[in-house]
Amino acid sequence: MKGKFVPDFLQVFRGQSPMPPLDLIKPNTVVPLQFQQAADRIHLVHVTHRLGRPASLLEGLAASAAIPDSSAANGYCGDGARFVEDQCHFPRSVYFYAGRVCPTYGGAALAFPPESERGRTHSAAPFDTGGVVKSDPTKAFALGLNPADLPSRVRYCQQSTAQASAPPGWRSRFAEWLAVYYPQAGPEGYWSQRPEVADPEGLYTRNDDWRAWAWEVRFTVGPRVLEAEMWTANPATVSSLRHLVTGESVTPVVAAGWGDFWEKLLTPAGDDDYCTLLEEEVIRRC
Secondary structure: OOOOOOOHHHHOOOOOOOOOHHHHOOOOOOOOHHHHHHHHHOOEEEEEOOOOOHHHOHHHHOOOOOOOOOOHHHOOOOHHHHHHHHHHOOOOOEEEEEOOOOHHHOOEEEEEOHHHHOOOEEEEEOOOHHHHOOOOHHHOOOOOOOOOOHHHHHHHHHHHOEEOOOOOOHHHHHHHHHHHHOOOOOOOHHHHOOOOOOOOOOHHHHOOOHHHOOOEEEEOOOOOHHHOOEEEEOHHHHHHHHHHOOOOOOOHHHHHHHHHHHHOEOOOOOOOOHHHHHHHHHHHHO
């Protein structure tokens, strides 16, 4: 947040080319096993079923071939996502957080296993790109860039991108990042605190929103909702879904698919704290 103390060494970088968080990772970094295992196992979380956005409702998504990407025609994502994509030259995408759950995006959270990304992943970044790149930079995450204008923020995002197809891949970069930024807390610190080490441009020290240091992962083609390994939702969402998918108009095929999907729901009646519930299970499985 503005006004926070910024370590002296960060001042040195002001006025120079953006230095993204991954720049602190030295070549040939040796990653302890606990960090590599967490990175290899972490689920990708997608939150949906946002009231007021019909395309995001689970009852419809479950019948579709895939979670829609951010194309305007799909009616799934807002203009902010497309603004970032156009500025940074990213393709239209489906968005996930590595292991984190944000209730802002809807009443149901789906956790997909690592194998779900095969052939689908485009890239990842060690922060929420929509929080860094906004049409009005004054509403974006605080950064030590000089200037901290839109072009500088776009370059920062582009230089922070870990391509999934380029060796060593985003999960290896994530493992290195965990080892560098959570040397004392270990991988669990990713869920409970800001990074222990200051990043060059102060993104992690200047902001209190955990989305400033949560890894964003982008797919060019989304998985099916029913591919989720586990999911959680608030009670109202679960109640509504059970009513909709058990009616007489539901086909046997759809009913069978939902039968399997219900087995993956962590709490049968839903839970108001569905975000924490899913994160705790993701941590346990890491």
